[in-house]
Amino acid sequence: MSDEQAVPIILEKLHKDTFDHEDALRSLLPSTTSIEQLKSIRGNLVEQLNRSQDDLGSIKNGYNESNNNLLAQKNEFNVTVREVVGQLQCLHLTAEDTQSSIVQLTSEIKNLDVAKKNLTSSMTLLKRLQMLVTAYEKLRTLRQNRQIGEATSLMLAMLQLLQFFKNYRSVERIASLSRNITEFQRSFYEQVFENFQLQFKKANSIRGGFNAASVEGLHELCGFIDVNGPKCSNALKDWYCHHQLDGFFKVFRENEEAGLLENFSRRYDWFFKLLQTYDDQHALIFPAHWRMDIQLCVYFCNETKADLSKILKGKDISYPVFFTSIRQTLDFQNALKKRFSHVLNEHSLEGSIKTQTFQTFESLSNEFNPYYxxxxxxxxxxxxxxxxxxxxxxxxxxxxxxxxxxxxxxxxxxxxxxxxxxxxxxxxxxxxxxxxxxxxxxxxxxxxxxxxxxxxxxxxxxxxxxxxxxxxxxxxxxxxxxxxxxxxxxxxxxxxFQKVIDNLLNCKSLLIKSCTKKFENSIKTSLEPFGKMDLRNLDTVGDQSNYVSNAIHEMKLNADEYLGTIEQNTLARNFCDRVCESFTRQFFYYIYTIKPISEIGAEQILLDLCSFKNFLLKLPSSKPDYTITDSYINHLTIFMGYIETLLKTLLTPSLPKEGIIQSYLFLIKDRSVSNFTIILDMKGVPKSEQSSYLQLFSSFVSKKNDLSDNSAIFLYLNPSTYTDLNIRSRLSLDLTPEASSRTLQSLGRLFTSKKKNG
Incomplete structure (x- = not known):
């Protein structure tokens, strides 16, 4: 690496905390020959240092200038904020002043509204007070002049105004005026009520008294009483009803003969005449909404109901009197309902009033209920x-x-x-x-x-x-x-009617049981020749035995007589099921009574049984509209199968011993020693030899696990029940064919399963 390249790298590492001087020197002086270049390297470093100092001075000057600018801007910002805060304080003070002005202005407006309202109420109150006083004074004048027609509407207005001042009675002058008006109203009403009574009695006492003028005058009086409230109008209604029925009370309550139940129709006739008088003379007197004719009828019904209750409690009633009285009462009630049907169906009439009126009408006939x-x-x-x-x-x-x-x-x-x-x-x-x-x-x-x-x-x-x-x-x-x-x-x-239904079910059960017993007795009689046969020495099997035709003929006559008459299919099926059971029980009995039975004898009985089976198979056809069902065929097959299984077992010779035992286990399929003993008795095996059979039987049974404890066959073939021929089988059928079918189906399944297992 050249020294020009190493210098910037070293400068970069100078800013780090992990700067290593030795590494830096090795970078600058990688070899011994590099020492010669030390002077040039130092010059480069000095040059780089000077350049860095110049850059640092420029940066420092820029920072100072920026800092000064920020201070100037901060001062300017503070001045602006102070100005804004001052403006906000001014606005807050202005808002408070405005709010105070608005509140004061609103309060003044409310005061003005209250004053206006109070002023309006005071003017209305004074105006109505003036109207009340004026009406009161005018009514006093009209009362003196007996101008009832004009007084009616004015009385209504005065009462409405008086109701308005009900909340101002704490004011002494208004309370005093209210008392005076109330007293005036009461006395005026009493005067009008008394005047109505006098005018009505006067018009009622003379022929043609209820002319147009008198009716109009009475109508005005009723109108005045009506505006005085329900209490006043009800008082007039009660007076009118009592006045009109006063003659009724005198005739039918004070006269013993007229009050009898036998003469009750006179009451109704008398009242219908009273209603006719009302229609002709009194209907226009009363306001239409009073329904005075209904009020009169309700009043009459209530009074008559009370009389009727006393009369019915007071004596014994004969049927003719009771019948006539209830008939007349119902006719009267129906006449009232017919008369008022259109009125009581009006929508303007309250539902409770309609119901109450009808109940009142019907209350008369209801009084007879305890005496029906x-x-x-x-x-x-x-x-x-x-x-x-x-x-x-x-x-x-x-x-x-x-x-x-x-x-x-x-x-x-x-x-x-x-x-x-x-x-x-x-x-x-x-x-x-x-x-x-x-x-x-x-x-x-x-x-x-x-x-x-x-x-x-x-x-x-x-x-x-x-x-x-x-x-x-x-x-x-x-x-x-x-x-x-x-x-x-x-x-x-x-x-x-559940108790009657229960009695009928019991009745049908008794009839079926009695009919079955009668048929069993007939089967018993028909099979008696079979019980007298000796099959021990029979050599060959010929045609069916002589008794078979007679027995079938006798059973068919009885069955045709029953099935040709019975209508219900379930009862026909029930009868056929019972015939199958009765025949099986009786046939088993006679098979047991003619023991011992040889193999040829068993074949002969099987032949005879085939004829009986064919007859029983066709038995339901004795009912014309009844079709033989598969369930009946299965039912019959189960019972005939019991007999056939027994006879097939008896077909096996008693010797060798293993043969009869294997035949028994294969066909009957039970492990019962007592049942096998019955078979040995029927085969004629002496008692002294039966023990060896039973020992061998037990040995065979111990090797078989698919045997039942007791075969269904021996529910019928049970010698202990043969002491009384009339004893019913423990499987006597229930009333309904369904129950019978269920029992026999269970036995059938038991028998079939054994047969399949075999």
Missing amino acids: KVYIEHEAKQLETLFISFPSKDETSSEESNQILSSSMQLFQLYRKIMGHFLQFTRGPPLIGLKNLFANWLRRYIEIELLADLQSLSFSQYAVHLNTAEYIHRTTLELEKRFREVCHADLLEQMS
């Missing part, structure tokens, strides 16, 4: 008469497609007639009594007509009774719906 037991007792006698007239033998209706008892139709026809009449009178609480009456007689009908002497019924009669029970069930629900439609909303919960 008289009416209901009379209808109960009609129902009792109807029951007495029912034929001793069942008669079906020819008017309905359903084969039902005609007496049930007669009952509901009478119900409709009674209810139609009853609804003309009331739809309130007495409906509860009518509903209870209907419910009680429905229960009596079920007991007397449907459940009496069940054992003597034929199969067709069982079907007719079940059809009738279903008809009553359906019609009772419609009757309940009708009661709920017509009754008041607060009575809905009390319009239930």
